[in-house]
Amino acid sequence: MSEHETIDDRLKGPLSGVRVIEMGQLVAGPFVGSRMADFGAEVIKVESPGQGDAMRHWGHHRYKGRSLWWPVLARNKKTISANLREKRGQDLVRRLIGQADVLVENFKPGTLEKWGLDPESLHVINPGLIIARVSGFGQTGPYSSRPGFASVGEAMGGLRYINGFPDQPPPRTGISLGDSLAGMFATQGVLMALYWRDTIGKGKG
Numbered sequence: 001m002s003e004h005e006t007i008d009d010r011l012k013g014p015l016s017g018v019r020v021i022e023m024g025q026l027v028a029g030p031f032v033g034s035r036m037a038d039f040g041a042e043v044i045k046v047e048s049p050g051q052g053d054a055m056r057h058w059g060h061h062r063y064k065g066r067s068l069w070w071p072v073l074a075r076n077k078k079t080i081s082a083n084l085r086e087k088r089g090q091d092l093v094r095r096l097i098g099q100a101d102v103l104v105e106n107f108k109p110g111t112l113e114k115w116g117l118d119p120e121s122l123h124v125i126n127p128g129l130i131i132a133r134v135s136g137f138g139q140t141g142p143y144s145s146r147p148g149f150a151s152v153g154e155a156m157g158g159l160r161y162i163n164g165f166p167d168q169p170p171p172r173t174g175i176s177l178g179d180s181l182a183g184m185f186a187t188q189g190v191l192m193a194l195y196w197r198d199t200i201g202k203g204k205g
Contacts, residue, residue: 013040018194020102021046021093022077023084025053027176028134029106030073031183032190036102037076044096045079052081084115093117098125102190106134108147128201130193132186149179 018041022033030045030053037043047053058069082089094117097103103122105112112118112133119131133139135148160170 013038015039015041018042018102019100020044020104021096021100022104023093024104024106024134026055026058026106027073027179028182028186029104029132030055031180032104032132032134032186033077034073034075035183035187036190041102043077044100045074045077046084046093046096047079047081049081049083052079084117090115090117094122094125097122097129100126100129101194102130102132104132104134104186104190109133109135109139109145128197130190130197132190134182134186 015036018036020033020036020041020043022030022043022045024030024033024045025047033043033045045053051057053070053074055069055073056067058067061068080092082092084090084093122129122131159173163173164171
């Protein structure tokens, strides 16, 4: 501990002061928010009204009626509800973006554009905004318009081929590696983009 550093300073985490708007759902996008929240970032998760993120109800195992997945992925986050298909919800997100460092989303490519929340428009509001877009096949390329989940990525990437036993069909791994690896690499990209922004002075998307 340095001469001027307090215990409270150390407990804040290295990402203290960084604000993240998470518009992800299920695992891959929210995994980014979880990692950043663990290291001190303020993560504000935007959920749809009503049921919220599907991970609130995912899986068969329950504790007091709640999915065990939910506290794993939602820990250390704040949550709000906004209907992003309506102008009121879109305007709310724009206000949040104006005071944020990072936006994370894992919708099918083109969804933000359909809502008027495309990177170009958001960078007018906040030129320093970092935008992480986690999707099945990226934002460009021949497969970019296709929806994709971890299971598809694991199969197309060859992970299923090297898993399991020679006399049996390729099985899925015990955990959703496609989602968690996508989220981990996206987190690394966000951290590098934050460093780049703070040394060069411009957001990345």
